[in-house]
Amino acid sequence: MSNNILNSKTFNLITDNIDTDQIIPAQFLTTTTREGLAAGAFYNLRFDDEGKERLEHVFKNFDATETAILVGGNNFGCGSSREHAPWSLLDLGFKVVVSTQFADIFRNNSIKNGLLPIEVDKAALDYLSANPETQIDIDIANTSCDIQGYGKIEFPLDEFSKYCLSNNYDQLDYLISQKDKITAYEQQL
C-alpha cells in the first residue's frame, strides 16, 4: 500500500515548453545503461560553457529528500522520445512532475518508470508558482492530491497506469501474459 501515498514539497522550474534536450542534453545519451544520468540533468542550467558549475543556478540548494515534486510550465517534456529524460529526473531524486500539460511520449515514459505526472489546471499552477516549496500529499489510488493552502484536487490517470503504479506491476509482464492472443493474431495475418 505504501506505493499509494507520496508526500513531499514542490521544487519550481516554471517555464513553458521545457523540452527533453533541456532536461538531458544529447551528449549524455551515448550511455548504454540507465544509471547515473543525474550528472547530465538540466546540465546547461547548472554548468557554464567551460563545463564549470555556475556560481548561481536553480538547483544549487536542491535537496530531493525535501522537494521531490518538480513543478514545470506548460507542455513539459516536449521533443525527443529519450527515456533518459525521466531516468535523469528520477536519478536527481524527483518522484513527481506537475504541469498543466505533458508531452505524450514523456508522460508515457514517466509512468513506465514510476515518475508520476500530475496534470493540474492553470489556477493550481499559478498557486504553486507563487508559493514555492508547497507541501503536496498525493494519493495515487484515489488520483487526488492535497496542495497545502490550495485544497484537494483530482488528477487524470488511466485505470491501468494507476494499477501498475500502485502495485509495482510491470507492463511487460502483462503483455507477456497475453501471448496467446498475440500468437492468434499473428496466425490470421
Place this chain on the structure above:
Amino acid sequence: MTTAKTLFDKVWEAHCVQPESDDFPAILYIDLHLLHEVTSPQAFAELERRNLSVHSVKNCLATIDHSTPTSAPNAAGERDYITAQAKNQVDTFLENCKKHNIECHAWDSDQRGIVHVMGPEIGATQPGKTIVCGDSHTSTHGAFGALAFGIGTTEVGHVLATQCLLQRKAKSMRINIEGDLQDSVTAKDVILHVISTIGVNGGTGYVLEYAGSAVRAMDMEARMTMCNMSIECGARAGMIAPDEITVEYLKGRPHSPQGEDWDVAISNWSQLPTDEAAVFDKEVHIDASKITPTITYGTHPGMAFAIDASIPTTNDESDISSLEYMQFSQGESILGKDIDLVFIGSCTNSRISDLRLAAKIMQDQQVQVRTLVVAGSELIKLQAEAEGLDKIFKAAGAEWREPGCSMCLGMNGDIGKPGDLVVSTSNRNFIGRQGKDVRTILASPIVAASCAITGKITDPRTQEKAA
C-alpha cells in the same frame, strides 16, 4: 451499416490484438520496429535480464545514425567517434543485432542511413503498417499512410519481447491545406506554418492527417518532411493517405512487395484513405497560397513566422526569455542578421530533392560561413555524387560529409560554438540542441542555402544571384 472511418481508424483497428477498454489499454500489433544505437541498449539489456528472446526478428530493421561520426574514415578504415563511449554504444548495438539476428545496415551497407530516411528508401515503410522506433521523428513514415510514432526505451523492450505495445487511442485532427504553393515555398515552410498556426502543443493527444490539394500535389519526399515534424506540435503521428504517388515511389524497392504480392498490396492500400463521411475530432483549414518562406525566430518550432515578417510583440514570459536566448528583440525583422553556420541535413531535409534544391542555389557561388551538407543515407550520397551535387557543394566551399543525424541533435560532436547563430534544415531549435548556447533558426533547404552564400538571414525571393 458500416461507420465511416478515418485512415487512422482503419490502421488502428486492423492492428488491435485486443481493443482498449476502460480498464485496459489496447494491445497494438507492430509491423515494423526500427532500431538504432541510442535508445535500444537498455532494452536489449532488459531482455537479457529476463531471459527473453526477440519475438519476431523479421519485423525488426536496424541502422546506426545518431552517434556516428560524419567525417570520412582514415586510411585504416577507422572512424573518428566523439568519445570512446559513443563508439562503445555503436559496437554494443551491432553486437545486439548480431546476437538476435536483426537485419542491420551498418558501416558496410550502402543502405545505411538516418533511420527515417532508410525505412522508406528501401521500401520497408508501407501504407497501412504500424511502425515504431525509439525516436520521436518516427512520425516521418506516416507520409505513406502508416501509423508511425516514437516510443521510449521501455516500450522498445516491449516490442522486442512481444511485437506489441499497450496504447490508448489518440484523438484525430485533419489539417486541410488547399491551394497552390508560391515559388520558393516547400513542404518545410508549410509544416513550420502549420505548427505556428496550431501551436507547439496544439497536436498533443492527437494523430494528424494532412489532406487537401497542396498535400496531394507533394511528392513523397515533401510528404515525409511534413509528417516528420508532426511531433513538433505535440502529435505523436501524422499521416497522409496513400495514392498513385505513394505506389509509384514504392515500386521495385528492395523491401516492397513483389509479383502477385504487389498487386494484392496495391489493392489493400487503395482501401486505406479516409471515408468521405468520416468525422474528425478537430479540423484545421490552411490556405496554401498564403504561405511564404517560413523560418523560426525562437526556441521551439511553434515560434515560426514569414521570413520577411517582424517578431511579434508578446507579454508571455516564456516567449520573452526565448527571445533573450536568441538575442532578438520584439518587433524587429531578422533579415540581414549575420549568421555563423549552416546545416543542411537531418531526417527532415536530407533527401535527394532537398540536396538538389540547395545545390541549385550554391552552384557557382561561395559560402560565406561554415556550411555542413550531410546526406540522409549512403544511397542518397551516392545519388548526389552521381549527379555531381557534391562537386557543387565543395566548389562553393561547403563540407560534404558522411550520412547521419549529425548536427540535428549534435550528439556525434557536430555542433556550433557558444553564441553561434545557425540556419538549419533540421526540426528542433531547442535551447542548446546544436551546442551549448547555440541559437538555431529552422529553415527550408532553399532558405538555408541562400543564407549560406550571403552569410546573413536571406529571403530567397529577393536574393540576386551573383554573376
